[in-house]
Amino acid sequence: xxxxxxxxxxxxxxxxxxxxxxxxxxxxxxxxxxxxxxxxxxxxxxxxxxxxxxxxxxxxxxxxxxxxxxxxxxxxxxxxxxxxxxxxxxxxxxxxxxxxxxxxxxxxxxxxxxxxxxxxxxxxxxxxxxxxxxxxxxxxxxxxxxxxxxxxxxxxxxxxxxxxxxxxxxxxxxxxxxxxxxxxxxxxxxxxxxxxxxxxxxxxxxxxxxxxxxxxxxxxxxxxxxxxxxxxxxxxxxxxxxxxxxxxxxxxxxxxxxxxxxxxxxxxxxxxxxxxxxxxxxxxxxxxxxxxxxxxxxxxxxxxxxxxxxxxxxxxxxxxxxxxxxxxxxxxxxxxxxxxxxxxxxxxxxxxxxxxxxxxxxxxxxxxxxxxxxxxxxxxxxxxxxxxxxxxxxxxxxxxxxxxxxxxxxxxxxxxxxxxxxxxxxxxxxxxxxxx
Amino acid sequence: xxxxxxxxxxxxxxxxxxxxxxxxxxxxxxxxxxxxxxxxxxxxxxxxxxxxxxxxxxxxxxxxxxxxxxxxxxxxxxxxxxxxxxxxxxxxxxxxxxxxxxxxxxxxxxxxxxxxxxxxxxxxxxxxxxxxxxxxxxxxxxxxxxxxxxxxxxxxxxxxxxxxxxxxxxxxxxxxxxxxxxxxxxxxxxxxxxxxxxxxxxxxxxxxxxxxxxx
Numbered sequence: 001x002x003x004x005x006x007x008x009x010x011x012x013x014x015x016x017x018x019x020x021x022x023x024x025x026x027x028x029x030x031x032x033x034x035x036x037x038x039x040x041x042x043x044x045x046x047x048x049x050x051x052x053x054x055x056x057x058x059x060x061x062x063x064x065x066x067x068x069x070x071x072x073x074x075x076x077x078x079x080x081x082x083x084x085x086x087x088x089x090x091x092x093x094x095x096x097x098x099x100x101x102x103x104x105x106x107x108x109x110x111x112x113x114x115x116x117x118x119x120x121x122x123x124x125x126x127x128x129x130x131x132x133x134x135x136x137x138x139x140x141x142x143x144x145x146x147x148x149x150x151x152x153x154x155x156x157x158x159x160x161x162x163x164x165x166x167x168x169x170x171x172x173x174x175x176x177x178x179x180x181x182x183x184x185x186x187x188x189x190x191x192x193x194x195x196x197x198x199x200x201x202x203x204x205x206x207x208x209x210x211x212x213x214x215x216x217x218x219x220x221x222x223x224x225x226x227x228x229x230x231x232x233x234x235x236x237x238x239x240x241x242x243x244x245x246x247x248x249x250x251x252x253x254x255x256x257x258x259x260x261x262x263x264x265x266x267x268x269x270x271x272x273x274x275x276x277x278x279x280x281x282x283x284x285x286x287x288x289x290x291x292x293x294x295x296x297x298x299x300x301x302x303x304x305x306x307x308x309x310x311x312x313x314x315x316x317x318x319x320x321x322x323x324x325x326x327x328x329x330x331x332x333x334x335x336x337x338x339x340x341x342x343x344x345x346x347x348x349x350x351x352x353x354x355x356x357x358x359x360x361x362x363x364x365x366x367x368x369x370x371x372x373x374x375x376x377x378x379x380x381x382x383x384x385x386x387x388x389x390x391x392x393x394x395x396x397x398x399x400x401x402x403x404x405x406x407x408x409x410x411x412x413x414x415x416x417x418x419x420x421x422x423x424x425x426x427x428x429x430x431x432x433x434x435x436x
Numbered sequence: 437x438x439x440x441x442x443x444x445x446x447x448x449x450x451x452x453x454x455x456x457x458x459x460x461x462x463x464x465x466x467x468x469x470x471x472x473x474x475x476x477x478x479x480x481x482x483x484x485x486x487x488x489x490x491x492x493x494x495x496x497x498x499x500x501x502x503x504x505x506x507x508x509x510x511x512x513x514x515x516x517x518x519x520x521x522x523x524x525x526x527x528x529x530x531x532x533x534x535x536x537x538x539x540x541x542x543x544x545x546x547x548x549x550x551x552x553x554x555x556x557x558x559x560x561x562x563x564x565x566x567x568x569x570x571x572x573x574x575x576x577x578x579x580x581x582x583x584x585x586x587x588x589x590x591x592x593x594x595x596x597x598x599x600x601x602x603x604x605x606x607x608x609x610x611x612x613x614x615x616x617x618x619x620x621x622x623x624x625x626x627x628x629x630x631x632x633x634x635x636x637x638x639x640x641x642x643x644x645x646x647x648x649x650x651x
Contacts, residue, residue: 077552102554112549116567116646126553159648175553185552 024215025088025182033082054213061236105176105184144174166197254400281388283378442617457598468527476535493529519596534576538569
């Protein structure tokens with residue numbers, strides 16, 4: 001709540017948490033370090049990171065890069081050997097870890113549900129530990145099951161082994177959120193489920209986050225998952241060095257270095273298409289007629305249109321057939337027999353990738369865009385798609401450059417602040433020993 | 437006198453012996469269980485402590501029971517004390533070993549999860565680790581009990597309680613007309629007791645192993 005250094009934090013968050021009412025808390029890692037005895041190099045080397053309230057940040061990197069260690073230092077499952085953790089402005093580096101963890105939700109791979117407890121007992125654990133009344137805990141269990149889309153009556157008394165992998169994972173998330181913690185840590189939570197279920201669970205998490213606005217730190221090694229979920233993504237290299245910490249768009253279009261672009265992998269432009277919706281690009285209008293129009297008028301319109309082609313709508317305004325000049329002649333004026341059926345459409349909410357797929361498979365290279373009830377709203381063709389992608393990438397590039405600039409400014413300002421602060425507190429210093 | 441007549445005429449004495457036998461084994465098992473689980477809980481986290489506990493209890497078990505009781509008599513005297521001490525020591529090994537194996541066998545990700553959601557060490561042990569390790573611990577207790585049933589018979593050597601007295605009396609008067617009956621009655625009595633105890637453990641398992649982890 002009481003974020004003190006608002007001036008520094010605001011710049012990078014516009015896309016992430018802006019305009020939402022966050023129930024989460026900010027997390028701030030200050031030169032967080034983990035050194036294991038007996039190894040020369042630290043496992044995690046001086047991570048500095050600022051996570052805004054209500055933001056979903058994904059830590060992504062190759063295995064062994066320390067992303068999991070970094071996450072586990074936030075709830076001090078692994079004790080840091082140096083640096084500080086602040087949650088909601090409060091320094092939690094030295095508070096009682098048990099109390100700290102009760103305020104931080106924790107979801108792990110393969111759900112971590114206790115097999116000897118029922119679903120309800122699993123979910124009720126944390127609320128009970130923090131001293132909620134029985135009635136309140138019972139209500140909360142129902143509420144949480146409902147939230148993750150499981151029928152309370154059916155699943156309440158089941159044991160984890162009686163659930164599918166996806167259902168277990170949902171219960172795991174419900175348990176993590178049960179005591180309403182402001183912060184949620186997720187350690188490759190969807191790593192062990194099949195791709196289809198994973199996709200569902202990801203959508204579900206996006207929906208949950210839309211409702212709850214927690215601060216979520218999510219660890220994965222799957223870059224596509226990171227792009228799908230993250231408001232911002234931190235790409236980590238070995239020892240948890242941050243290679244790039246930015247929005248998915250910026251990372252895709254402007255990877256900071258070879259490591260990041262290697263990690264983004266081939267097809268960055270294709271992945272970028274996933275982040276833009278059809279409604280964000282220019283939709284061209286096509287000449288249309290409806291099935292109730294008189295034939296003569298349809299003829300005239302086809303002739304008048306420069307495209308040689310016209311879209312026939314049904315009585316409810318939904319796309320029905322493509323009519324070319326000559327089609328009607330060949331069908332001897334029968335609308336029922338003329339033209340080719342429209343067999344693929346995309347909605348305005350579809351991603352550009354879906355649109356591209358439809359355009360590629362269409363024999364004339366265009367796809368009809370429909371509104372909520374399936375009514376015609378426009379057409380997207382290859383040309384507009386290519387143009388918008390070009391524009392989009394160009395805009396991203398400019399954004400990223402500007403953003404980089406802002407970050408650098410913010411960083412230099414922060415260093416200046418820190419130096420001033422250090423001078424001020426130099427006399428009373430006592431907590432800095434760990435660094436020596 | 438055939439065996440049945442013998443049983444009929446001595447049933448009171450036999451029942452008293454059987455009861456004392458069962459009671460001695462039961463009480464020693466309670467002590468051995470508590471001590472064994474505590475030893476397991478204290479040592480399972482460290483490699484060397486766990487191994488030390490297992491090896492020590494295993495060594496105890498290799499001492500012949502007659503020798504063990506013989507060694508205890510000069511120290512604690514005759515009667516109940518050497519019996520209880522010997523039985524408890526013999527009962528430890530399966531329980532200690534199964535406690536350690538059971539506690540170490542708990543899925544580390546569950547321990548991680550328990551810690552991660554804010555359970556204290558004690559809560560984690562009582563609510564997660566021990567319940568999950570309970571089936572192997574219970575198996576250890578069962579094995580121990582079976583073993584003690586037999587070993588308790590030797591206690592009669594130190595004037596201890598139980599069905600061993602029947603057997604020793606029979607052996608001492610070999611050749612007399614009731615010798616075989618006495619040995620037979622003592623032995624069969626121990627087998628019946630062992631089966632009854634085992635049935636009780638099946639029931640205890642049903643009642644105490646949570647449904648979610650029952651096989």
